[in-house]
Every structure is written in C-alpha cells, then in structure tokens.
Amino acid sequence: MTGLIDIVVLSLLVVTAVMVGQLRNLFAAAMLTGMYSLLSAVWMVVLDAPDVAYTEAAVGAGISTVLMLATLSLTTEEEREASLIEPGPLFVALITGAVLLYATLDMPRFGDPSSPIHTHVGAMYLERAPHEIGVPNLITAVLASYRGYDTLGETTVVFTAAVGVLALLTAPPLDRRGLPFRRTASLDTSMASQSTLGGDGSLPQTSLADDEVAT
C-alpha cells in the first residue's frame, strides 16, 4: 500500500514539474508550483516527517504561491515565446542532473541506522531529551533548545527579509486623490500607513477573486 502511494505521489510530482516547465501562462505555472509544494508535503508525511510537511504546505503551497501571484500582478501573465532549445543551457542542465543523480548513489539507504545522521548527535538527543527537556515533540526540543542558536539565527534572517523587502518595495505614500506624493514627501519612512488609506479598498490585480469581475 505504501509502495502504491509512493509511486502515485512521485509520478504526480514529476508530471507537475514537467507541466510547470511547459506552461507559457505564468498564472497557471504559479498555481502548479503551489500544487508541487502540496504534493511534496504529502511526500514528507509518507516519509514520517510531519513537521517538515506542515512547513512545506503552509509556506510552499500557501504564502509563496500568493507572493508569486502578487509578483505576477506587477509584471505580465504570459511568458514571452522562448527561442528554440539552446545547446549551452541544455548541456549545463544535463551535466548538473547527471552529477546529482551520481551523488544520490552514495547516499545511505532510507532509514539506515548506521548512516551519519543517526550516529552523530541525533542518538544523543533521542537519549537525553526526554529527561533533559521533557517535551514530547523531540523536533521542538531540538529546534528550540538544543539548536536554539540556529533558530534565533533563522528568525533574524526572516526579520531581515522583511527589512529588505520594505526597503526595496515600499510604495511612496499616496495623497487624498490616490496619487503618489512628490519625491520630497516620499522620503517619509512611515510609508504604508498612509499609502493604503486612499483608493477603493480592493486589491486591483492581486485579488484572485477579482480577475473575472474586472472584465
């Protein structure tokens, strides 16, 4: 039964990946990348990694798809017609794929107890966490306590991402008529609080639901 699920999920993953490459409509491609993430989440559940599946479903299928669509609303929905297959990039892609396939041959078998991941600190965590941390979910114990520095670093990275996006994408504040202020005024850093008070209250092109209403 598990074997059947493996085959179905993995072939769906391959089909989705090929479709994403084939499609010229970027809207459909963005939706399919969301589907790819959801299928990856299913695959992670099959591999007994529910925490990773959780993250993959929430981030990959949810937020990043929405961000991708928001980006599309700023550019165009159709990819321009690609020229014929170019030998250079194809060569690079084939070589990279071959190297990756070759590397997987050296990986330990799935669940191999003598693989490095089970013989290094992992065993120590398994042994000591129940009485040292006392938290039933071992993954939380490792992430938040044993690896607390790493998680602090990750949180800082997420925060830095927001700072970067705010610095790059901040819209200039709008005046009462919904027009951008002049350059001198836009130096004001309290951007979005004013920028969004004007307007009709709907997201012009970002709204998934509005695309047909607009026509």
Next chain:
Amino acid sequence: MTRKTIVRVVSKALIPFILLFALYTQFHGDYGPGGGFQAGVILAAGLVVYGLVVGLDALNAVFPPAVREVCAAMGVLIYAGVGFTTMALGGRFLEYGVLTPHHPEHGQHYGILLVELGVGLTVSSVMVILFAAFAARARVAQTEVV
C-alpha cells in the same frame, strides 16, 4: 471587496478557523507537529486571505503597518531577550533550565514556549509585511497607468 459571493462567504467562514488553527499550532508545538514558524505562516495565511477578499485597507485596519513592523522586531527581541535573561540568571545564553532552578525541565518548557512565541510573532508579521508590500506596489502601478 470582491463581489464574488462564494469566495466571500467561504473565506468568511474559514478565516476564524485558520486563525484558531494557527494558535493551536503555536501552543501545541511541544506535543505534536508544529511550532512558532508554522503557526506564524498559518496566521499570516489567514490574514492574507482576508486582505485578498476584503481588501488591503481592511487588512491594514486589522493589522496596521506600524504594528506589524514593531511585531516583526519584537519577536526577535523576545527570542534574544530570553537568552539574555538566562544569562542574567547565571546560566548560558538560551539555557532555559535556569529559569526555574528547582525544576530545570519546567524552565526548558517555559523557555521553549517563549522563544516559539517570538518566532511566531516575527514570522506572521513578516509574511503579512511581504504580502502588503507587493499588494501596495500593484496599486501604485495601476494608479500610475491611470
């Protein structure tokens, strides 16, 4: 506000449960799958759906830009603050055990809860900031065309 009745009604019914599920993920992370990061993303997903259906202005009224920017920084501060608190109590950075000297296990539990709260706060605020930045940009782009 979208004029699609089905989208509006379905999201109206779902959003409270998405937010509730985010809280469950946040505070049940010690016992089952989940934790601050996942909870933050789910909370943000609920807010983003609200922004998509009702509009960016409504989202900004619920979670004002100034508040989410402060929250994003506050999460990191809470996390690092727990570390400095344990140092002040004589332990090492992020050594939660010293929070309750008699029961180090309880200290670990409180410490994990607090840092996960910090992670959740930062992640949810950052995700909403990212979405709002793109959405506000789209509006400006349209205004300039008109």
